[in-house]
Amino acid sequence: MKIRTLIFLLAVITCSMGLAQTVPGDSAAAEDFKPASTNQPGREFPQVNSEGRVRARISAPEAVRVQLDISAVKYDLTKDENGVWTGDSDPQDEGFHYYQLWIDGAAVPDPGSLYFYGASRWGSGIDIPAQDQDFYALRNVPHGQIREQLYFSKSNDTMRRCFVYTPPGYDTDISMRYPVLYLQHGGGEDETGWPNQGKTNLIMDNLIAEGRARSFIIVMDNGTWRWPENVPRPKPGERPSGPWPPKGWADGFMKTLLEDIIPMIDSNYRTLADPEHRAMAGLSMGGMQTRVITLAHPELFSYIGMFSGGSISPEDVKNAPGFKENIKLVFVSYGSHELENPRRGFGGDPKANTGALEEMGIKTHFYVSPNTAHEWQSWRRGLHEFATYLFQE
C-alpha cells in the first residue's frame, strides 16, 4: 500500500468517525455546558448544554479508547495532552437517562455522576433540564417523607423492603387517615426507582402545596418477577417459544402484594383500608403488572394507572367480573415518541382501547408526554398527571 493511499484511507476513516460521533472542537455544540444536577457533590462533569448534549470527561492517561454510552449510542471521547478524555453526545430528550462509560473495553459508571438502579445495575444517570422541571423541583414547601420500611414476607419466607411516601402533615395530623397508591417500577429497576429518579416525593409535595392533589400514601415495592415454576423455562440462549411474558409471570408479585404488602401497610400506616381508597399504577413492566392484578382483583382497587405499560381493552373488562362496577378511573399514558414508534408486547392500540372503555361507560384519561420516549420523564409526567385525578370522588 502506498503512503498516499494510506493517508487517503485514514482521512476517510477520520471523516466517517466524524459523522458517527460528536467531539468537542469540531462539533457544532453550543458552548454553554453546565454541570448536571445529577452530579456528585462538587463534580464539574458530566455537563449538559442548552441543546441537551451531554459532555463527559475522565482522566485515563494510559487508555487507548474511552466512550460515552447513552441512549444506546457510543460516542468516542478524545484525549488531551494530560491524559484527560472529553466528548459530547448528540442532543438527548428532556429528563433522566441512564448512561455509562467504556474504558478500553470495560463498562463502568462515570465517577462524576450519582448512581441509580436501572437496566439491572446501579450505575450513572443524568438529568437533562426540562422546560417543565419545576413540577419536580425541590422547593420550600411542606414536605412529606420517604420511609424505608422493612418487613417479613410470609409468602416469600424472607425479609423485604419497600419505600413509603407519607404526605406533609402525616405525623402532626394524627387523627387523619389516608388513601394509598401502590406504585411499581419497570423491568430491570427496583423499589428505589420511583423515590430516586422518579422524584415521587417532590412531585407530590409540589402538587399538594398547590392544592392540585389530595394527600395520600404511596407504597413503592420491588416487583421483580421470577420465571413461573409451572411453565417450562427456555434453555439459556434460546428465545421463549410460548407467549411473552410467560403465563403466570405476575402471580408471584400479586401474591406478595395481596398477602403481605397491603395487609402490612394497612396495619402500620393510618390508611383508609377499603377499595375506594386504594389505587395501583406502574411504569412499563409495572404497568403490565397493574393490568394483570387489577383485572384479577377489581374488588380491591378503584383507580388504575399504566405509564408506558399497555392498556385495558373492552375484551379484558368483559372477562373481569366487577371491573366496570368498581373501577373509577383507568389512566393510560405514553411518551409521544413511543406512539410514533409503537413498542410491541403491550397488546393493542392503547389510545383506541382507552377510548373504547370510555364508550363502555368507564371513566378514563389518556395522557401523552410531549417529546419523550420510554424513559423517566414520561413517567414523572404520568404520575404528575395521574395524581391530580386520584381519590377525588
Added chain:
Amino acid sequence: MKIRTLIFLLAVITCSMGLAQTVPGDSAAAEDFKPASTNQPGREFPQVNSEGRVRARISAPEAVRVQLDISAVKYDLTKDENGVWTGDSDPQDEGFHYYQLWIDGAAVPDPGSLYFYGASRWGSGIDIPAQDQDFYALRNVPHGQIREQLYFSKSNDTMRRCFVYTPPGYDTDISMRYPVLYLQHGGGEDETGWPNQGKTNLIMDNLIAEGRARSFIIVMDNGTWRWPENVPRPKPGERPSGPWPPKGWADGFMKTLLEDIIPMIDSNYRTLADPEHRAMAGLSMGGMQTRVITLAHPELFSYIGMFSGGSISPEDVKNAPGFKENIKLVFVSYGSHELENPRRGFGGDPKANTGALEEMGIKTHFYVSPNTAHEWQSWRRGLHEFATYLFQE
C-alpha cells in the same frame, strides 16, 4: 537484544511482579471466595475469602493495566484469554472498606459493588464478614424506619436533608415520646453514612429486640464544614499555617444544629424535648464536632459519644461551666489499631483523658473495638456499645 536475554528479562519481570502483588493461581489465597454481601443484586464479583482477601474481576479486553485499590494499596490484576482481569488483595480487617478500580489510569467504581458515600465520593464499598456481624444483620424482628426528612434551614437559607431513625412501634404507640440522639458522620462522608454503611437501623432494631437498649430517635444530618469566613484561608496547595482544624470550624454546623435541626426535630417528631433526653455522638470529624458543640452547650445535652474522634480532658471540663453537672456520660471509643498507631490531631491520650474525667466524678466509658482501625467496623461497634448506655437514668 537476543531472544534468550529477552525471555530472561521477561521471567525476571514476571517473578518480581509475583512478589509485589497477589494473583490467583500463584498466590496462597484460600480458595473459598464468595460474593460479598455488599454486591449489586446477582453480581458474582467482588468476592471475599475466609482470610478476608478481596478478589476483584472485570472485563476490560483492551486494557493494559487494571488494579484493585483498597486500604491504600493497589493490587495488579491479571488478564485471561477472554480479556477478563482478576486479582486478590491482602487480607483486610473485618467490616466495611471503601475501594475502587484503576483501569489504564482511570479511577472508577467497581460495577459489581453497591455504592457508598465516603472519601468525598460515591463509590465502591465492600463488607468483610466479621465474627460479630450478627449484631448488624437483617433479622426477622420488629423494625424501625429510616426516614428521609427535607427541611428549610433559615441559618443557611436553603433546603437541607437529614435521615431520621424512628424505633419499632413509633407509628402505633402514638402516645409515646422518645429521647433523641444526634449522630454525625466523618470527614468526606455525609448524612447517608450512618444509615447505609453504618447499619444504624439494624443495630438499633436488634438491640431493642434483645431488650438491651431503650427505644430512641436518631437524627443523622450533614456536618460537612466550610472554612470559617473570619479565618484567613490558605492558598491552594499551601498547608494551613494556623491550628488545624481552623478556629471556628465547627461553628457553622453548631448553628445549624441548634437553630434549625433540633427545633425542626422537636416540632415534627414525638420527642422528649429536654436536655436529659438529648444525646450527641459522632465518628472522627463528627466526634470532634460533638466535643466542640457539647463543651460549648453542656446545658443542651446529657450523653456524649466520640468514636475515633478525640476525647474530653479535665481542662476542657474546667473551661465549660455546667458540663460536670449536666453530662451523665462521656463515651469514648477507638479501633484497637488506632491506639497502636495513634492518630495525631485529636488531642491528648483518649484513655488517660477519659480516666481523668472518671476521677473527677463524671461517668465515662472507654471502649476498644478489637482488631479494627479508623474504619466503619469500629464505629458500628462504637454505636452498638454506646446505645446500651443511653437514656438509662
